[in-house]
Amino acid sequence: MTEDHDTRLARLRRTTEALRARPGFDARILGALEREGASGWLLHVLRPARIVMPVVVMAAALALICAARAGREVDRALAESYDRVELEW
Secondary structure: OOOOHHHHHHHHHHHHOOOOOOOOHHHHHHHHHHHHOOOOHHHHHHHHHHHHHHHHHHHHHHHHHHHHHHHHHHHHHHHHHHHOOOOOO
């Protein structure tokens, strides 16, 4: 097992020289790519978005509800503070 890298690579090249793809391999690959349809970054963004979008919508709805409640509480607190009047004698 003291074979150096160059010797090992040469041996692997010799033993794999006869290996070739089966007939029609290129046609099968090209056909699969055509069947897949349009690809690109948009497809890779939209596919996971279908899974994540409902979660994001629910989170946004909860944030809106919390913000509305907090706003009402602030309005009540401000209204109560305007009603109090201290008299000094």
